Amino acid sequence: MVEISYVITDPRGIHARPAGQLVKLLSKYKCSVQMGTKENKVDAKRLIAVMKLALAQGNELFLVFDGEDEKAASEAALEFLKSNL
Amino acid sequence: MFIGTGRCASDGVCAGPIVELKETIQTPIFDRVFDESKELSLFDSALQRADKELEELYEKTLNNLGQESADIIDMQRMMLQDPDISQAMIDKIKQGVFAKDAIIEVGKQQAAEFAALDDPYMQARSADIKDITLRLYRLASGQDKVVLIKPCVLVSNDLIPSQTLDLDKSMILGILLRQGTMNSHASILARTMDIPLLINANVPNEDLNDRICVIDAHNNKFYLDADDSTIAKVVTSSSYLQEKEHLASFKGKESITKHGRKIKVCANIGSPDDVEGALLNDAEGIGLFRSEFLFLGKTTYPSADEQFAAYASVVRAMNGKEVIIRTLDIGADKKVDYFELPQEQNPALGFRALRICLKREDLFKTQIKAIYRAAAFGNVLMMFPMVTSLWEVQKAKKICKECEKELLEANIDFKVPKIGIMIETPAAAICSDKLAKEVDFFSVGTNDLTQYTLAIDRQNENLDDFYDEHHEAILELLALIAKNAHKNGIWAGICGQLAADLSLTDTFIQMGYDELSVPANTVLKLREKIINSKAIYKDENQ
Numbered sequence: 001m002v003e004i005s006y007v008i009t010d011p012r013g014i015h016a017r018p019a020g021q022l023v024k025l026l027s028k029y030k031c032s033v034q035m036g037t038k039e040n041k042v043d044a045k046r047l048i049a050v051m052k053l054a055l056a057q058g059n060e061l062f063l064v065f066d067g068e069d070e071k072a073a074s075e076a077a078l079e080f081l082k083s084n085l
Numbered sequence: 086m087f088i089g090t091g092r093c094a095s096d097g098v099c100a101g102p103i104v105e106l107k108e109t110i111q112t113p114i115f116d117r118v119f120d121e122s123k124e125l126s127l128f129d130s131a132l133q134r135a136d137k138e139l140e141e142l143y144e145k146t147l148n149n150l151g152q153e154s155a156d157i158i159d160m161q162r163m164m165l166q167d168p169d170i171s172q173a174m175i176d177k178i179k180q181g182v183f184a185k186d187a188i189i190e191v192g193k194q195q196a197a198e199f200a201a202l203d204d205p206y207m208q209a210r211s212a213d214i215k216d217i218t219l220r221l222y223r224l225a226s227g228q229d230k231v232v233l234i235k236p237c238v239l240v241s242n243d244l245i246p247s248q249t250l251d252l253d254k255s256m257i258l259g260i261l262l263r264q265g266t267m268n269s270h271a272s273i274l275a276r277t278m279d280i281p282l283l284i285n286a287n288v289p290n291e292d293l294n295d296r297i298c299v300i301d302a303h304n305n306k307f308y309l310d311a312d313d314s315t316i317a318k319v320v321t322s323s324s325y326l327q328e329k330e331h332l333a334s335f336k337g338k339e340s341i342t343k344h345g346r347k348i349k350v351c352a353n354i355g356s357p358d359d360v361e362g363a364l365l366n367d368a369e370g371i372g373l374f375r376s377e378f379l380f381l382g383k384t385t386y387p388s389a390d391e392q393f394a395a396y397a398s399v400v401r402a403m404n405g406k407e408v409i410i411r412t413l414d415i416g417a418d419k420k421v422d423y424f425e426l427p428q429e430q431n432p433a434l435g436f437r438a439l440r441i442c443l444k445r446e447d448l449f450k451t452q453i454k455a456i457y458r459a460a461a462f463g464n465v466l467m468m469f470p471m472v473t474s475l476w477e478v479q480k481a482k483k484i485c486k487e488c489e490k491e492l493l494e495a496n497i498d499f500k501v502p503k504i505g506i507m508i509e510t511p512a513a514a515i516c517s518d519k520l521a522k523e524v525d526f527f528s529v530g531t532n533d534l535t536q537y538t539l540a541i542d543r544q545n546e547n548l549d550d551f552y553d554e555h556h557e558a559i560l561e562l563l564a565l566i567a568k569n570a571h572k573n574g575i576w577a578g579i580c581g582q583l584a585a586d587l588s589l590t591d592t593f594i595q596m597g598y599d600e601l602s603v604p605a606n607t608v609l610k611l612r613e614k615i616i617n618s619k620a621i622y623k624d625e626n627q
Binding site for chain 1: 153156157159160163164167168169170195198199202203204206207210213356378379382383384385387388390391394
């Protein structure tokens with residue numbers, strides 16, 4: 001299991017475009033991905049659930065990867081977050 | 086004639102016959118016999134066709150409007166396939182609900198959940214849910230798309246993005262929405278397409294088709310059953326349209342006075358999102374890129390990469406045109422908790438801007454390196470705010486040298502930008518002869534310069550009568566700054582509010598200012614002023 005966290009810096013929070021791109025990116029990996037706040041996580045491969053998290057700028061986002069390609073998935077996710085959110 | 090009001094979401098004026106887009110959702114029909122397998126296959130084919138339509142729309146949007154708008158469609162495609170939508174609808178059908186009703190029920194529920202979210206941006210996404218739901222509904226009930234065959238004024242309760250995109254935009258003169266929000270896709274798209282749009286318009290609920298409507302979005306008004314004299318008055322003689330057309334004629338022109346002096350007209354921006362406006366108004370560069378947006382409203386310091394990405398996106402978008410990035414200007418009225426700055430009696434005279442940077446070198450170095458890296462992508466200049474003494478500039482430059490060395494050692498791509506300072510304290514203005522020897526350019530911040538010179542707090546309303554931006558002391562300092570810049574062979578610009586004061590443009594030209602940086606929507610007005618200016622600059626240093 002790999003866990004990463006990231007503080008959202010985009011003033012619009014996780015808005016529609018990057019949410020879609022992130023879900024798309026994660027869907028390429030076999031491992032399961034849970035994403036959300038420390039307390040409330042959802043399946044990160046499901047766009048509507050991710051959007052409903054309504055995470056805003058300044059919120060800390062947690063992602064938990066579990067499965068064979070978890071390392072690669074977490075690295076790709078972190079890179080995406082840094083350049084988009 | 087009915088005169089209605091609304092809120093302007095996209096500026097402009099138009100007149101034409103109305104085409105109303107009615108919401109296609111009807112009350113569920115219960116008088117059919119329910120056949121589960123028939124309903125499931127009906128749903129399945131609607132889902133497939135909806136996906137196909139969105140795929141085509143994606144291509145069309147990508148070609149016509151670009152990636153950003155196309156991504157909205159792509160996101161809708163993903164939503165459509167999301168089990169929270171498609172599987173939920175199938176589950177409903179399996180419970181004995183007709184396909185059309187299942188689509189509406191799930192759609193309404195999801196739309197309501199989005200509308201209930203705390204975040205206004207996510208609330209607006211309920212329009213996307215409604216959009217895909219309506220598309221599915223239309224396909225499941227065998228309806229066709231709305232096709233516009235003549236130029237018209239569109240009226241609807243709300244416009245969902247695919248409707249906006251599906252419609253032939255060359256046929257849309259303007260849009261009136263009974264609902265709508267400033268941040269909805271429709272509003273954003275209307276602005277991108279330059280179509281006048283009023284939201285929250287009090288359009289009567291009656292048969293509107295083919296009635297003549299005039300939209301004057303500039304004045305938040307519309308006229309239903311407009312007569313010829315109203316059309317003539319509003320549209321033909323619209324000061325907005327005339328001015329817009331008139332100003333547009335200055336796009337692509339050089340800002341050169343009657344006597345042949347070239348003044349660079351640039352735009353001020355506060356975040357990468359503002360670049361579009363700067364380009365749209367044909368700014369010759371970014372004269373002030375405030376970097377505070379990276380620091381404000383956060384809980385921790387922005388990383389080097391994050392800063393680099395933001396700077397580089399602006400530099401790339403400006404495509405070789407000059408971009409002047411101002412280093413951190415936190416402090417005074419711009420407070421950030423995680424900086425843990427002490428409470429001060431006089432914040433405006435306190436620990437702020439360059440003063441913080443010189444005391445917290447790590448912070449400063451991270452920013453400088455990010456700017457140096459971004460400089461490799463175009464024409465970048467860097468300037469320091471709130472300079473009062475020579476040693477501050479020398480120390481800042483020494484830190485820059487260290488950054489340069491560290492980047493070299495780390496084998497990271499970068500370019501050394503030209504380095505300038507803001508002149509916004511009387512001390513810096515008076516010492517500008519000495520300061521000019523240390524830097525490549527000056528940019529005058531007139532807001533702070535006025536506040537410090539006149540000893541007037543900008544935010545104190547009681548002092549409005551005393552706050553005189555045209556005060557002779559300010560103008561004398563401005564003249565001195567330009568003179569000292571030229572004496573030392575560097576250029577001088579103004580990026581404060583005063584740069585946009587057209588009553589002073591001639592004065593600035595006479596003083597010898599080389600660059601004026603203003604809000605994007607003032608760029609063309611200022612260019613016009615310069616092109617028509619007969620002011621003469623006499624270089625006293627020659």
